[in-house]
């Protein structure tokens with residue numbers, strides 16, 4: 001009597017569990033990953049949403065597996081800590097670094113307004129080391145099976161592999177941003193960078209014009225035009241006369257997922273007569289020093305020991321190389337800007353040039369620097385000081401950006417960011 | 419006994435001749451007197467013809483001016499060469515690449531790298547402009563690397579510390595090597 005009652009109660013209790021399980025399985029099939037305990041009985045621990053790009057929001061993984069994280073000030077790397085270990089993620093990079101080991105994800109970690117998102121294989125490559133639990137992915141059914149505590153370790157390669165990896169990346173065989181490149185899409189966010197500011201005055205004209213004031217005025221005029229006529233989001237790296245570091249400027253662009261970065265400067269030379277217009281994009285093989293430091297490590301076969309210095313070196317290399325994937329788009333943008341400035345201002349064409357410019361190095365989007373005119377040339381200085389001439393400069397820059405935007409929409413220029 | 423002596427003298431003569439031939443051969447091969455190693459000027463006052471890299475009148479490219487420079491030893495020679503760069507060009511309407519008021523505080527050479535420490539004037543008195551800064555940096559780097567085979571890298575310091583840029587544009591955070599294409603106004 002008692003026994004049947006218990007059995008009946010048991011069956012009744014199982015029904016809601018089955019319904020619950022069914023609902024979870026259905027939702028997992030739609031657009032997520034079901035997380036299941038590996039024990040007999042296989043308790044459902046939860047599910048994770050899969051974005052259309054195949055990425056998962058890192059915050060949801062952290063919630064589910066009780067991980068903590070700290071993000072650095074520049075917002076481009078994150079240390080994730082779990083019960084059994086920690087790892088470091090770098091935005092824009094496919095690397096997971098963990099105490100002398102690294103794993104290579106199928107796609108770079110991405111930074112979005114909400115935080116970082118990681119590709120699906122982070123669950124099997126990163127999570128075991130953090131949770132101490134073995135993870136097995138059934139990709140066909142989108143089910144992740146979680147092992148018992150003490151069964152998982154970080155299954156990365158020895159950090160000596162970082163040397164090979166970095167040279168592999170340097171040879172440009174690895175083009176992170178192209179992996180997730182979607183159909184043509186125009187500009188949505190443009191970051192304008194008025195050069196210098198605060199204690200960095202920049203060039204000075206003989207009647208007292210300063211580069212920092214002039215370029216801010218031009219950037220504001222350009223911002224107005226872009227917002228009004230093109231309806232895109234424009235962010236200035238500074239909006240008044242204060243100092244902003246060069247890496248900080250690029251970090252602003254990276255963190256806002258900008259599609260284009262334009263640094264605006266005014267030129268100067270040792271001779272007053274020199275005048276004209278120049279537009280720059282980054283020279284490859286910039287960061288000579290890092291390349292050398294790197295070659296030294298490789299040549300002397302010191303090998304990377306995976307210590308903090310090696311991670312710092314690798315990060316420096318990745319920072320220097322961030323722009324490498326966007327060189328051809330940057331060249332296209334520079335050519336359009338140069339052409340438009342020369343035509344619009346009837347200026348002397350000093351050409352599109354490459355140079356090792358610190359402000360462009362860390363940019364993870366097409367990035368250029370425009371030298372709009374020489375304030376060391378007294379005639380030019382007078383012109384550049386005029387509001388009407390500044391409007392003409394802004395209009396010429398606007399025309400180039402609009403052309404670039406249309407080029408992107410027509411698929412003539414390959415898009416930068418996914 | 420006499421025969422023994424004759425044999426000994428013969429052997430000694432042959433050995434001496436061989437040794438002389440060896441020394442002469444070595445001298446002929448290197449073209450240098452014994453004791454002088456290429457590029458090693460330590461302790462020896464040296465006068466050298468040096469190609470100084472200045473800028474062309476339009477500030478577009480680097481342009482060479484040849485000058486004789488004398489130094490007490492190797493590091494001193496490098497310091498004198500930097501001084502000549504700071505002194506500026508004398509012919510052909512060439513432009514200077516570095517502010518007139520700049521001074522080099524120290525010049526130091528080790529393991530193929532010359533460290534040149536400038537005072538703040540190199541940054542504060544620089545007129546600005548991206549290309550003007552490229553020419554400033556590489557006038558120093560090219561001059562030291564191209565004239566002295568023992569120099570592979572140049573590390574620029576300002577007031578004793580490494581700096582991200584010279585005057586806000588060009589990366590000088592680490593050691594740099596020469597860019598001869600700047601003679602035709604191009605980076606590469």
Ligand SMILES: [Zn+2]
Pocket residue numbers: 195196202203211265266546547548586587
């Ligand atoms: Zn500037």
